[in-house]
Amino acid sequence: MALIVAVLAKEPKLNLVVMAGCGKSEFRITYESFLKNDAAKMRGRMLSIFDEADRIASTCSEAVEKAPQLTFEEVVLEVGQGLGTFYAPNPVWLNRVAAWARGATAAKAN
Numbered sequence: 001m002a003l004i005v006a007v008l009a010k011e012p013k014l015n016l017v018v019m020a021g022c023g024k025s026e027f028r029i030t031y032e033s034f035l036k037n038d039a040a041k042m043r044g045r046m047l048s049i050f051d052e053a054d055r056i057a058s059t060c061s062e063a064v065e066k067a068p069q070l071t072f073e074e075v076v077l078e079v080g081q082g083l084g085t086f087y088a089p090n091p092v093w094l095n096r097v098a099a100w101a102r103g104a105t106a107a108k109a110n
Contacts (some may be wrong), residue, residue, distance in 0.1 A: 003063060006042040012069060013018060016043035017097055019086045020057035022048065027056055035062055040066035047100045048074040048092050054082040073100065 002016040023031035039062075050061040064072045075096055079085045085093065 002046070003042065003060070004038070006044050006067075007038045007068065010041075010043055012043045015101070016046045018046060018048040018060060018101070019093070020050045021056055022050070022058055022060040022063060023056065024058040025055060031063075039063040039066040040068075040109050042070045045071040046073070047097065048072070049077060049096060051079050051082050051085040053061060053080045054085075056083050058098045060109065064068055 002018045002021055006014065006016055023029075038095075042063065046060075046064075050057045052057070059074060059076075061070070061074065064070060077085060077092055079090070079092055081086075
């Protein structure tokens, strides 16, 4: 969903977090369509987080390579729970999201 918002909002100051949001395996078909038709239109500042053990989600690097107007950071977690890493608040990812958001606030102040 955050990837689509990065396209539709057309807002370079938009801050987004993608949590296990770029597809692989059976979800790769939808992601391929996004890569082909929409990825280049993404704008804003984005943080992507996924767990290395995830069988559904993976890196967003392919989409980012097509989006020159997107500022991007990606974190690969080693929790070992795959998508389950994000089912409940967990300091492993929550602290990273909070630190990233603080960076967005600091950038706005400058």
